[in-house]
Amino acid sequence: MWDSAGLIYSGTYTEVVNTNAPMDTIPYWFRGTRLNFAENILFSADGNDPSRTTTRNKEDSKIAVTEVREGNTEMRNMSWGEVRRRVGLLSNAMRARGVKKGDRVAVVASTSFDTFICFMAIVSLGGLFSSSSTDMGSKGILERLLQIRPKFLFADDWAVYNGKTTDLRPKIAEIVEGMKVVQEFEGVVLQPRFAGRPADTEGVPRAMKLEKFVEAANGDEKLVFERVEFRDPFIVVYSSGTTGIPKCIVHSVGGVLISMLKEEKLHKEMGPDSVMLQYTTTGWIMYLVSIQSLVSGSRSIFYDGSPFVPSPQAFLSILSTQRVTDFGTSPRFLHELQKHNITPRKDFDLSALRSVCTTGMVLSNALFEWFYDTAFPPSVHLRNISGGTDLAGCFGIMNPLEPVHVGGCQGPTLGTRMEVYDSLIESGPGRAVPDGEPGELVATASFPNQPVFFWGDESGERYHSAYYARFPHVWTHGDFIQYHPVTGQVLFLGRADGVLNPSGVRFGSSDIYSVIETHFLEVADSVCVGQRRPQDSDESVVLFLKMKDGERFTDGLVERVKRKIGEERSKRHVPRYVFETWDIPATVNGKKVELPVKQILSGKIVKPSGTLANAQSLQFYYQFAKVEEVLQKMKEEKERRTKSKL
Numbered sequence: 001m002w003d004s005a006g007l008i009y010s011g012t013y014t015e016v017v018n019t020n021a022p023m024d025t026i027p028y029w030f031r032g033t034r035l036n037f038a039e040n041i042l043f044s045a046d047g048n049d050p051s052r053t054t055t056r057n058k059e060d061s062k063i064a065v066t067e068v069r070e071g072n073t074e075m076r077n078m079s080w081g082e083v084r085r086r087v088g089l090l091s092n093a094m095r096a097r098g099v100k101k102g103d104r105v106a107v108v109a110s111t112s113f114d115t116f117i118c119f120m121a122i123v124s125l126g127g128l129f130s131s132s133s134t135d136m137g138s139k140g141i142l143e144r145l146l147q148i149r150p151k152f153l154f155a156d157d158w159a160v161y162n163g164k165t166t167d168l169r170p171k172i173a174e175i176v177e178g179m180k181v182v183q184e185f186e187g188v189v190l191q192p193r194f195a196g197r198p199a200d201t202e203g204v205p206r207a208m209k210l211e212k213f214v215e216a217a218n219g220d221e222k223l224v225f226e227r228v229e230f231r232d233p234f235i236v237v238y239s240s241g242t243t244g245i246p247k248c249i250v251h252s253v254g255g256v257l258i259s260m261l262k263e264e265k266l267h268k269e270m271g272p273d274s275v276m277l278q279y280t281t282t283g284w285i286m287y288l289v290s291i292q293s294l295v296s297g298s299r300s301i302f303y304d305g306s307p308f309v310p311s312p313q314a315f316l317s318i319l320s321t322q323r324v325t326d327f328g329t330s331p332r333f334l335h336e337l338q339k340h341n342i343t344p345r346k347d348f349d350l351s352a353l354r355s356v357c358t359t360g361m362v363l364s365n366a367l368f369e370w371f372y373d374t375a376f377p378p379s380v381h382l383r384n385i386s387g388g389t390d391l392a393g394c395f396g397i398m399n400p401l402e403p404v405h406v407g408g409c410q411g412p413t414l415g416t417r418m419e420v421y422d423s424l425i426e427s428g429p430g431r432a433v434p435d436g437e438p439g440e441l442v443a444t445a446s447f448p449n450q451p452v453f454f455w456g457d458e459s460g461e462r463y464h465s466a467y468y469a470r471f472p473h474v475w476t477h478g479d480f481i482q483y484h485p486v487t488g489q490v491l492f493l494g495r496a497d498g499v500l501n502p503s504g505v506r507f508g509s510s511d512i513y514s515v516i517e518t519h520f521l522e523v524a525d526s527v528c529v530g531q532r533r534p535q536d537s538d539e540s541v542v543l544f545l546k547m548k549d550g551e552r553f554t555d556g557l558v559e560r561v562k563r564k565i566g567e568e569r570s571k572r573h574v575p576r577y578v579f580e581t582w583d584i585p586a587t588v589n590g591k592k593v594e595l596p597v598k599q600i601l602s603g604k605i606v607k608p609s610g611t612l613a614n615a616q617s618l619q620f621y622y623q624f625a626k627v628e629e630v631l632q633k634m635k636e637e638k639e640r641r642t643k644s645k646l
């Protein structure tokens with residue numbers, strides 16, 4: 001890949017990687033080379049000299065990015081020339097305001113041009129970019145920002161989603177208040193959601209408008225790229241587990257670039273004529289995917305808003321009007337189309353469309369069938385992929401050389417030694433299962449896009465325990481998988497941990513527990529799991545509350561819990577069901593155990609592990625495998641009580 005990828009870099013390496021170093025020591029790849037992320041996105045390499053750049057396939061007048069806002073009424077193009085000029089201007093403004101290599105700039109914003117320009121500007125200086133979406137609550141955002149301590153926060157002034165317009169300034173003001181303790185934080189830059197109509201900064205302390213911020217560049221649009229070492233960091237992304245604050249996962253410039261080029265060139269065959277529309281918010285790793293397609297000179301369309309408003313058809317019409325070649329979406333979106341009998345191939349000109357990529361949750365077999373039987377032209381490549389934030393890439397991925405079979409992903413990604421380990425082995429050296437049997441997804445050798453560290457985790461302990469605690473020197477990803485014995489496709493059978501995943505939006509149960517622990521002192525303990533039974537098309541989040549002695553579980557409490565989670569995290573975090581429980585399974589060491597509860601709710605019979613201190617507690621949860629019956633009983637009970645009161 002190094003020789004053929006077309007990277008822009010300087011320096012040379014003597015060793016690709018030390019293959020004798022265990023992967024948990026995060027071996028150095030391509031040591032001695034220097035490169036810049038933004039430079040590789042904004043230019044192409046000169047074929048004769050990789051340290052020189054050209055604008056080949058990225059000519060000044062060619063359209064680089066298109067911005068489409070909910071409802072399709074706001075649609076704008078930006079050429080490569082303008083992108084470069086605006087990145088130059090903003091990066092010079094940042095430099096003039098003291099931003100330098102290693103500094104962090106965060107955004108809370110939509111997938112707009114402004115966010116993209118900001119991303120490129122900070123990384124052109126050798127700084128780190130980090131984005132959160134506007135639907136996140138201020139508490140969740142602060143948990144991230146207080147860890148990474150950005151110099152500036154770029155934030156949208158307004159958001160439009162589901163037909164609703166929200167003034168984000170009160171939320172931003174709360175964030176600024178929370179950031180008081182961060183010495184290096186210089187303030188907020190408000191990005192205008194409505195082009196040419198920036199909101200005033202009143203009510204938001206330490207804020208200035210974007211147009212004011214760029215004045216510091218004095219009109220200087222010249223781009224100067226700081227080439228950094230291959231494994232220097234350029235982005236921080238986040239994931240939450242079952243305990244503690246979010247993990248701030250730091251990825252390296254070189255690792256992600258080479259992995260991206262591998263995906264774009266070999267797995268996806270993207271080129272300068274490709275047009276990519278990836279539906280995402282800035283809070284998901286798919287945002288990086290919407291940027292990565294630019295590396296090969298493709299055009300990327302940034303959509304902002306709900307794909308269902310004003311109608312799924314309005315959203316789908318972008319595929320034909322913009323001649324989209326590669327569309328990225330989610331199983332949940334395809335399911336909605338199927339549910340509403342929408343057949344894109346009948347209603348739209350999809351002659352440009354080459355592929356539809358789905359990710360985030362398992363794509364059901366029924367959707368594979370529907371996709372080809374009913375919905376999309378047979379020539380379109382259905383590409384289901386799986387990977388994640390932790391690797392800014394994929395484990396299971398598309399393969400243009402082989403057929404698509406129903407279920408899972410076509411195969412493993414190149415350059416990553418992915419294996420399946422026996423899931424019954426809980427610790428100590430792992431063992432690969434015989435071919436075709438299910439087990440834990442692991443990586444047994446270093447790959448370039450391993451994250452380099454977690455921000456703020458000086459000892460490396462959190463990093464180590466996130467991936468390497470189960471099997472020594474082996475990355476355990478947390479997915480149960482199986483290679484199909486005949487086709488070799490990778491079947492994803494579910495998460496091996498308590499990560500929640502409704503509609504493909506992932507978050508950790510700790511996001512929920514911290515809200516309960518902070519605001520609901522009448523609750524003694526809680527357990528939050530995802531329920532997805534064979535008959536369910538999506539995962540439901542179910543929260544159980546154990547009340548303190550003498551405290552009552554009431555409808556009012558449920559309502560307050562849901563409201564608070566919505567405010568502090570996001571509406572996407574709000575549990576579908578909240579029930580009372582009497583006991584929460586825990587290990588003999590007192591650690592709450594979610595997995596058996598999740599499995600029971602999802603219709604499985606669980607053999608309790610010997611490490612459970614209160615195995616009998618599991619019995620209570622079996623009734624919720626038929627949650628509809630529980631709800632019906634509760635309703636009847638309530639009616640009976642109301643009647644007897646009357």
Ligand SMILES: CC(=O)CC(=O)SCCNC(=O)CCNC(=O)[C@H](O)C(C)(C)COP(=O)(O)OP(=O)(O)OC[C@H]1O[C@@H](n2cnc3c(N)ncnc32)[C@H](O)[C@@H]1OP(=O)(O)O
Pocket residue numbers: 133134135159160161162166279280284285286306307308329330332333359360361385386387388389393394502503504505506570571572
């Ligand atoms: C390689 C890998 O493996 C990597 C990955 O997995 S990356 C993760 C990939 N995941 C995905 O792509 C996720 C796919 N899912 C989706 O895109 C969305 O669930 C969906 C768009 C399909 C569903 O949308 P939806 O039905 O509107 O629900 P959702 O978007 O969840 O909205 C829920 C609530 O949040 C609100 N909301 C969402 N975004 C908002 C925003 N920016 N501002 C304000 N409110 C917002 C909505 O208004 C809604 O509230 P109301 O009910 O009061 O209206």
